[in-house]
Amino acid sequence: MTQGGLVRRLAFAAVLLAPLAARAEDQKLPFNPYEKAQKGDWCILTGTFKREGAGEGKMSCANFARVTNVEGDKVSVEEQSQVGAIEKAAKTFSTKETPTIASYFDLKGGTVENVAVADDKRKICDKDLACKKLTFSWKHDGANDEISAWLSPEVKCGLAAFTLKGSIKGKDKVELETQIKMECAGCGNGDKKDMGDAPDDLLDPDMLAAPEEACDLPFHPLAKAKKGDWCAIRMEANFGGQSEIAIANFEVTKVGKETIEVEMTSKRDGRGGGGETQKLSFDATKTPNAMVYLGLLIKGSTPSGDVPKVSNVKIVDDKKTVGDHEFACKRMSFSFSEHGSNIRVKMWLSPDVKGMGLVACEIKAKERGADISIDIELGGYGDEDKTEWGKTAEQLSKKKKKKKDDDE
Numbered sequence: 001m002t003q004g005g006l007v008r009r010l011a012f013a014a015v016l017l018a019p020l021a022a023r024a025e026d027q028k029l030p031f032n033p034y035e036k037a038q039k040g041d042w043c044i045l046t047g048t049f050k051r052e053g054a055g056e057g058k059m060s061c062a063n064f065a066r067v068t069n070v071e072g073d074k075v076s077v078e079e080q081s082q083v084g085a086i087e088k089a090a091k092t093f094s095t096k097e098t099p100t101i102a103s104y105f106d107l108k109g110g111t112v113e114n115v116a117v118a119d120d121k122r123k124i125c126d127k128d129l130a131c132k133k134l135t136f137s138w139k140h141d142g143a144n145d146e147i148s149a150w151l152s153p154e155v156k157c158g159l160a161a162f163t164l165k166g167s168i169k170g171k172d173k174v175e176l177e178t179q180i181k182m183e184c185a186g187c188g189n190g191d192k193k194d195m196g197d198a199p200d201d202l203l204d205p206d207m208l209a210a211p212e213e214a215c216d217l218p219f220h221p222l223a224k225a226k227k228g229d230w231c232a233i234r235m236e237a238n239f240g241g242q243s244e245i246a247i248a249n250f251e252v253t254k255v256g257k258e259t260i261e262v263e264m265t266s267k268r269d270g271r272g273g274g275g276e277t278q279k280l281s282f283d284a285t286k287t288p289n290a291m292v293y294l295g296l297l298i299k300g301s302t303p304s305g306d307v308p309k310v311s312n313v314k315i316v317d318d319k320k321t322v323g324d325h326e327f328a329c330k331r332m333s334f335s336f337s338e339h340g341s342n343i344r345v346k347m348w349l350s351p352d353v354k355g356m357g358l359v360a361c362e363i364k365a366k367e368r369g370a371d372i373s374i375d376i377e378l379g380g381y382g383d384e385d386k387t388e389w390g391k392t393a394e395q396l397s398k399k400k401k402k403k404k405d406d407d408e
Contacts, residue, residue: 030132032098033158040190041067041156047182110140125196143168156187218330221357231355231381232393240370249393320348
C-alpha cells in the first residue's frame with residue numbers, strides 16, 4: 001500500500017470509525033442520537049473524498065452504520081466505511097448518556113477546540129430537516145481538521161451530513177489538503193426505509209453482508225438436567241412437496257460439572273428396527289450457541305467447519321400450545337445463509353421441558369425456487385420411566401389404525 005493510500009484510509013477511518021473512552025472534559029453532542037435507538041436501525045452516508053498534493057483524484061466514499069443490539073441502556077453499533085477498501089468497527093453507546101464529540105467521531109488523541117452549536121436546516125433525501133449544526137477543530141499529530149456535522153433526531157444514528165477540511169505535512173514536507181463531504185442517502189429500520197434509498201441501491205455487495213450477532217440460546221436447556229431425563233420430539237421435513245417424518249428420543253446419560261452427555265435415538269417414520277443412536281456432548285458451564293444446538297438437535301452433530309454467521313436475532317417471552325398444553329417459552333428467531341440460501345429459524349424453548357428444553361421449532365428456506373421447511377414439535381418428556389407430559393418416542397412412532405367402515 002502506498003503512503004498516500006494509507007494516509008487516505010486512516011484519515012477517513014479516524015473520523016467515522018471505532019469507539020473511544022472520552023475524557024471528562026470533552027464536550028458532548030447537542031443531543032443523544034441513540035436515546036430511542038432500536039435494533040435494526042441503519043443509516044448510510046455517501047459522498048466524496050479528495051486529497052490534494054498526493055497525486056490522488058476525487059474518490060467516492062460511504063459509511064454504513066447499523067444498530068445490532070439494544071440491551072438495557074447499551075446500544076451496540078456496527079459501522080463499515082469504504083474508500084476503496086472497507087474498514088469495519090464496533091461501537092457501544094448509551095440510551096441515557098449523550099456521547100461526547102470525541103467518542104461519537106472517534107477523535108483519538110489531540111484536542112477538540114472551538115466548539116459551536118447552532119440551529120440550522122438541511123435538505124436530506126428531499127426532506128427539510130431541522131438540524132443542530134456542530135462545528136469544531138481537531139488538532140492531532142501535526143494535522144488541523146475543521147469539521148462540520150449536521151445532526152438530526154430524524155436520522156437514525158443522528159448524522160445527517162458531514163464535512164471535513166484538513167491539512168497535514170506529508171512526505172517530503174508536501175502540504176496535503178484533505179476534503180471529505182458526506183450526506184445521508186438513506187436510513188430506516190430493517191427492511192423499512194424512513195427516507196432516501198435502500199442499502200441494496202446504495203452499497204457494494206461486500207458492505208451488505210449482515211453483521212455478525214451473538215447467538216447463544218436464551219438459557220441453558222440442560223441447566224437442571226438429571227440422569228434419566230428424556231424428551232421425545234417429532235420432526236417433519238418438506239422438500240418441494242415431498243415430506244419425511246422422523247421421531248427422536250433424547251435421554252440424559254451423564255451429568256458432570258463440565259460436561260453433560262445425551263443419547264439421541266432417531267427413527268424415520270415407517271422404518272423398522274430400533275433406529276440410529278448418537279451420543280451428544282454439551283458444555284455444562286456455557287449456554288449453547290443456537291446454531292450448534294440446532295445441529296445437535298436435527299443431525300446429532302455440530303456444524304462442520306465454521307459456524308454460519310447469524311443476523312436478525314430476537315428473543316422474546318411467548319406462549320406455545322402443543323397438543324393440550326400451553327408452555328411458557330422464550331421464542332428465539334434468527335436468520336443465516338448457507339449454500340446460497342437464506343434460512344429463517346424460530347425456536348420455542350422452556351426450562352420446564354426435560355431433555356432438550358425444546359417445545360417447537362420452525363425452519364424455512366428456499367433452494368432453487370423450491371420451498372423447504374422443517375417443523376419440529378415436542379411429543380412428550382419425563383424422568384426415567386415416568387412420563388410427565390405427552391407420549392414417549394415409541395408411542396409417537398406407532399401408526400394409528402384406520403377405522404373400518406360400517407359396511408366392512
